[in-house]
Amino acid sequence: MTDISQLDVTTKSAVLLEALPYVQRFRDAIFVVKYGGAFMDDADPKVRTRVATDIAFLSAVGIKVVVVHGGGKAITRALSEAKVETRFEHGLRVTDQKSVEIVEHTLNKVVNLDICEILQAKNARPLGIHGNGILVCDKKEVEVDGQPVDVGFVGETHTVKTKIIKKALNDGYIPVISPIAKDDEGQIYNTNADAAAGRVAAALRARRLVYLCDVPGLMRDINDPESLISTLQVDEVAELVEKGIISKGMIPKTDSAVDALKNGVHRVHFIDGEQPHSLLLEIFTDKGVGTEIVNG
Ligand SMILES: Nc1ncnc2c1ncn2[C@@H]1O[C@H](COP(=O)(O)OP(=O)(O)O)[C@@H](O)[C@H]1O
Ligand SMILES: CC(=O)N[C@@H](CCC(=O)OP(=O)(O)O)C(=O)O
Numbered sequence: 001m002t003d004i005s006q007l008d009v010t011t012k013s014a015v016l017l018e019a020l021p022y023v024q025r026f027r028d029a030i031f032v033v034k035y036g037g038a039f040m041d042d043a044d045p046k047v048r049t050r051v052a053t054d055i056a057f058l059s060a061v062g063i064k065v066v067v068v069h070g071g072g073k074a075i076t077r078a079l080s081e082a083k084v085e086t087r088f089e090h091g092l093r094v095t096d097q098k099s100v101e102i103v104e105h106t107l108n109k110v111v112n113l114d115i116c117e118i119l120q121a122k123n124a125r126p127l128g129i130h131g132n133g134i135l136v137c138d139k140k141e142v143e144v145d146g147q148p149v150d151v152g153f154v155g156e157t158h159t160v161k162t163k164i165i166k167k168a169l170n171d172g173y174i175p176v177i178s179p180i181a182k183d184d185e186g187q188i189y190n191t192n193a194d195a196a197a198g199r200v201a202a203a204l205r206a207r208r209l210v211y212l213c214d215v216p217g218l219m220r221d222i223n224d225p226e227s228l229i230s231t232l233q234v235d236e237v238a239e240l241v242e243k244g245i246i247s248k249g250m251i252p253k254t255d256s257a258v259d260a261l262k263n264g265v266h267r268v269h270f271i272d273g274e275q276p277h278s279l280l281l282e283i284f285t286d287k288g289v290g291t292e293i294v295n296g
Contacts, residue, residue, distance in 0.1 A: 019284040026283070027062040029207040030169070032265075033279070034197035035115060036070025036212070040273065047274050048118055051212065054279035055174065056124035064169040067119075067126070067176045068200050070193035071111035078106045090142050091252050092154050095190040100153040103190045104132070107178040115176050127173035130180060134161040135196060137181035137189050155181040155189025157196060160203035198256030202263035209265050210282070211253050212273035217291030218254070220245055232293045234261045254293075261295045268293045 004012070033055060040048060059065045075093070079086045079102055087094050095103060108130045119126040137155030141148065168175045177200060179193035194211065201209035218240075220227035232240075237254050240246045246254050257268040271278040271290030281289045 018286065022284045023061045026207065028064060030064045030066065030204050031058060031208040031210065031283075032066045032068060032197055032201035032204065032206045034070070034194060034209070034211045035067050035273075036072075036111075036193055040070065040212075041073035049122070050276055051273060051279065052115075052118040052122045052124070054277055055119060056122040057280060058283065059124050059174050065174050066165060066169070066200060066204065066206070067115065067174060068193060068197035069107075069111055069115050069176065069178060071107050071178075072193070074111050075103050075106050078102050078110075089149050089151055090144055091249060092140065092142065092151050092192060093190060094150075095152040095154050097153065100188055100190055104180055104188055107131075107180050112176060112178045119174060119176070125173045126176045127168045129164060129168070129175050129177045131178045131191070131196060132180045132182040132188055134164055134177070135159075135179075135181035135191065135199070136161070137183055137191060139183070139189070140191075153187065153189045155183065155191045157181050157191060157199040160200055162203050165200070165204065192252055194253045194256045198260040198265075201265045202260045205264040206260075207266045208269060208283070209257065209260050209267075210269045210271060210279065211257070212279070213250075213253070213270055214273065216272045216275070216289070217270045218246065218250065229291050230288065232291060234258055234293055234295050237293065257293050261293060266295065 035051060055065055055067065076086060079099060082102055084098055084102065086099065112128045116126040116128045135157045136159040137157045140151060140154045140156040142151050165175045179191045179196040181189045181191045183189065197209065216225050216228050218229045218232065219225065220229060237258050241251060261268060269282050269290055269292050271282050275289060278289050
């Protein structure tokens with residue numbers, strides 16, 4: 001990292017001033033940040049701390065930040081320790097009754113607390129919310145090659161109870177939500193964290209939905225960071241999927257992004273969670289660092 005004391009005062013003031021219109025524009029705006037995925041588990045604690053610092057910064061300048069976290073790798077580790085086999089269909093973890101108990105424990109009692117602690121250490125005010133208290137789902141129907149596949153207790157959120165989230169935001173907290181949902185009968189379901197973040201953002205009509213990824217953003221060639229797509233129209237996404245340019249783990253993210261944009265979210269960003277302070281750079285600078293998908 002650059003030593004700030006080495007920068008001349010003109011540069012320092014220019015950096016602060018570039019942020020001014022964004023700080024003014026985003027005061028009281030709702031931002032949903034999907035915190036997690038592969039980078040959160042692999043990365044050394046410094047990466048997680050940096051992301052937490054950025055979230056604390058957004059909150060301190062008056063942005064209403066909501067965090068939806070993942071934890072896929074932590075779940076895989078917990079299942080393996082419990083000697084429970086696990087597999088994915090169509091990017092979703094096939095989740096039986098025994099697995100769903102371990103998934104719930106890992107997300108609600110381990111990962112959620114961990115993220116709250118990191119935010120607290122940065123003097124932010126997190127409020128851990130178990131997703132099953134606010135996300136209402138149906139069992140997810142999945143087809144692979146035209147054939148129905150039973151993925152077990154995997155839910156598709158249809159309703160987000162926003163009252164608790166809005167109250168927390170108005171009281172100055174950062175809601176930190178785990179991707180666990182409940183159906184109308186009270187059964188607990190595992191749910192994809194990217195999809196949960198999209199649904200929460202749509203329900204809140206968020207100004208921004210930010211996905212932290214393990215890549216610089218959407219790229220035309222995933223092996224070439226130079227091919228980063230800076231801005232994309234929502235209608236252009238389907239063609240990139242059809243051509244195979246967007247593939248694998250990026251598909252649920254872009255699906256959720258398109259769904260969120262069509263349901264009231266203003267803009268969606270994909271940024272590299274490991275790039276130092278990518279969140280601040282994307283939000284508070286003119287050029288940004290990742291990919292933004294805009295609504296026409
Ligand atoms: N066009 C694309 N641009 C960037 N990444 C892509 C693209 N298509 C597929 N990917 C893949 O999607 C991955 C991100 O999805 P995934 O690994 O599921 O994320 P998470 O970090 O949430 O677990 C990237 O690491 C990359 O390999
Ligand atoms: C149904 C389903 O697949 N749920 C995910 C929930 C966690 C998640 O999505 O975490 P990441 O964002 O870290 O991948 C899982 O069990 O892994």
